[in-house]
Amino acid sequence: MEALLGILLKEEFWFAVIRSTTPILLTTLGAMIAARAGARNIALEGTMLTAAFVGVVGSHFTQSAFLGLLLAVLAGIIMSNIIAYFALKLKSNIIISGIALNLVASGMTVFGLYVITGDKGASTSLNSLALPNINIPVIENIPVLGTILSGHNVLTYTGLLLVLIVWIMFKYTKLGLRIKAVGESPEAAESVGINVNRVKYIALTMSGALAALGGAFLSMGYVTLFSAGMTSGRGYIALATQAMAGANPVVGLLTSGLFGFTESMSNYLQGINLPIEFIQMLPYLAIVVIYVVYCANKTKKEIN
Numbered sequence: 001m002e003a004l005l006g007i008l009l010k011e012e013f014w015f016a017v018i019r020s021t022t023p024i025l026l027t028t029l030g031a032m033i034a035a036r037a038g039a040r041n042i043a044l045e046g047t048m049l050t051a052a053f054v055g056v057v058g059s060h061f062t063q064s065a066f067l068g069l070l071l072a073v074l075a076g077i078i079m080s081n082i083i084a085y086f087a088l089k090l091k092s093n094i095i096i097s098g099i100a101l102n103l104v105a106s107g108m109t110v111f112g113l114y115v116i117t118g119d120k121g122a123s124t125s126l127n128s129l130a131l132p133n134i135n136i137p138v139i140e141n142i143p144v145l146g147t148i149l150s151g152h153n154v155l156t157y158t159g160l161l162l163v164l165i166v167w168i169m170f171k172y173t174k175l176g177l178r179i180k181a182v183g184e185s186p187e188a189a190e191s192v193g194i195n196v197n198r199v200k201y202i203a204l205t206m207s208g209a210l211a212a213l214g215g216a217f218l219s220m221g222y223v224t225l226f227s228a229g230m231t232s233g234r235g236y237i238a239l240a241t242q243a244m245a246g247a248n249p250v251v252g253l254l255t256s257g258l259f260g261f262t263e264s265m266s267n268y269l270q271g272i273n274l275p276i277e278f279i280q281m282l283p284y285l286a287i288v289v290i291y292v293v294y295c296a297n298k299t300k301k302e303i304n
Contacts (some may be wrong), residue, residue, distance in 0.1 A: 007265065007268045007269075008033040009239050010268075011144055011147040011148055011257055012147075013264060013265075014148045015147060015148050015151075015152075015265045016258065016267065016268075017260045017261050018149075018152060018156060018258075018261035018263040019152065019153070019156065019222065019264075020259070020261075020263040020264050021159075021253075021256050021257045021259065021260030021261075022153065022155060022156045022159050022214070022217050022221070022222075022260075023048070023051070023214035023215070023217045023218050023222070023258075024153075024237060024238055024241060024256040024259045024260060025159045025163070025214075025232055025253055025256040025257075026155070026158075026159045026210050026211070026213045026214035026217065027044050027048060027154065027161075027210065027211045027214040027215075027234065027238035027254065028161070028241045028242045028245065028252045028255065028256045029159075029162055029163065029210050029236060029249055029252060029273055030044065030162050030205065030206065030207035030208065030209070030210030030211040030214070030238070031164065031204050031211075031238050031239055031241075031242035032042055032168065032242045032247060032249060032252055033179065033206045033207050033210070033293045034177050034204050034206075035082075035183070035205050035242060035243075035247075036151060036180055036203070036247050037153040037179045037181045037182050037199055037202075037204075038169070038182055038184075038186060038200065039084070039087065039088075039094060039095060039200040039204055040095070040097025040098075040103070041080060041098065041203075041204055041207045041208070041211070042083075042085045042094065042095050042097075042099060042239070043080070043082075043098035043099075043101040043102055043105075043208075043235075044098075044149065044211045044233070044235035044236070044238055044239065045046060045098070045102045045105070045231055045233065045235025045236055046054060046079060046098075046101045046103075046104065046105030046106065046235070047075075047076045047079040047080060047101075047105070047211040047215065047233050047235065048076075048104040048127075048211050048212070048214050048215030048218070048231045048234060049102075049105045049106065049109055049215060049229070049230070049231045049235075050075050050076070050079055050105045050108070050109060050111075050212075050215065051073070051075050051076045051079075051149035051211070051212035051213075051214075051215030051216050051219075052072070052115065052215040052216060052218050052219035052230055052231065052302075053075075053109040053112060053226050054068075054071050054072045054074075054075040054081060054228055055068045055069055055071065055072035055128075055216040055219050055220050055226075056068065056123050056126060056128040056219045056220065056225060056226040057071075057112070057116060057123075057126065057128075057222065057226075058070075058071035058072065059106050059128045059129040060123075060126040060128045060129075061127065063127075064129070064131040065130060065131050065132070065220060066131075068128070068216075068220060069213075069216050069220065069232040070142060071214065072212050072215065072216040073197075073209050073212045073216070074212075075212060076208040076209050076212020076213075077212070078208075078217070079101060079105070079203055079208050079212075080204045080205055080207055080208025080209075080211075081201070081204070081205060081208070082101060082178060083097050083098055083101055084200065084201050084202065084204040084205070088197045088200055088201065089197075098201070102235070106229065108206075108228070109228065110228045113226065113228070113273050115286070118128060119299050120228065121227060121228055122225055122226065122228070123227070124224045124225060125236065126219070126226075127223060128219070128220065128224055128226075129220070129224070130220055130224045131153055131154050131155060131216070131217075131220045132153070132154055133138060133151050133153050134150075134151070134152065134153075134154055134157060134256050135150050135151050136149065136150040137157045153217065153221035153222075154221075155201070155213055155216070155217045155221050156217075157222075158213065160211070160253075161212070162249075163249045163250060163252070163253050164249075166249040167248075167249045167250060170247060170249075175199075175202070175225075175257055178194055178199050179199055179202075179203050180247070181194060181199055182196050182199045182200060182203075185261035198216035204289060211235065211238075214234070214238070216230060218230055218231060220221040229286070235283065237259055237284065237296070238244070238256075240287050240288075241255040241256050241258070241259060241289045242255075242289070243288070243291065243294075244291060244294050257285075258286065258287065258290060259287055261285055262282055262283040262287070263283040265282070265283075266279045266282045266283055
């Protein structure tokens with residue numbers, strides 16, 4: 001208990017929580033937009049992985065971190081439009097299409113890495129660049145608070161800003177209202193002149209772009225290289241955090257923070273006498289347990 005309390009009192013621990021939350025938050029927002037339009041983007045895992053790979057390769061060849069990020073976002077948009085084409089144009093099952101894209105991305109990124117570098121594990125031979133960290137004026141000089149809140153990657157602050165932007169979009173913009181209308185009743189939306197497929201295309205495109213930001217953070221912010229399977233199921237975790245948050249991006253920030261907290265805690269617990277495999281499993285186990293409890297409570301309320 002004393003060891004746990006010691007971890008919780010460390011400023012570095014809470015800094016790590018915010019950092020670990022970032023890729024999940026960005027992807028959760030993407031999942032939220034797609035789900036709100038009635039087009040669940042199951043391909044988030046593959047989108048993150050592809051974007052992480054493209055970002056590293058793009059920054060290596062352009063020697064620009066922001067061009068690498070732009071290429072990563074473009075890759076995410078392409079991935080989301082592929083699933084949109086299959087699901088909306090060809091009328092395939094969107095769940096199966098998403099799983100197929102995830103599997104393709106898993107193999108495609110390893111193959112692409114081998115073709116470009118000759119390696120199958122990590123892009124250590126590429127001179128890839130990192131996105132910058134930002135020190136917040138005034139706040140960085142505040143004891144404790146400055147250590148926790150300042151000095152994060154630019155995508156961390158982008159994610160926090162996007163929480164507000166997505167909330168405003170859903171509540172006040174015509175696009176947000178159309179996304180909600182299409183998700184709630186496509187037939188009713190179509191009857192008042194809304195192009196349902198177009199709105200779903202837009203929602204999935206936004207979803208892919210946000211998931212790509214999450215993937216790019218992993219390879220250009222969290223670390224500065226690409227490694228095979230580096231997303232480690234975060235795309236699937238984002239589906240769970242979004243399901244718990246519903247259409248509320250502020251709650252999405254909190255549910256994403258749950259994963260960030262447990263992942264950071266697992267990193268700090270690696271020094272204790274427990275199997276490393278069990279410790280690495282803890283963040284995912286925690287989300288599964290919390291999601292099961294959430295579903296049980298939701299079902300109980302519906303019955304009552």
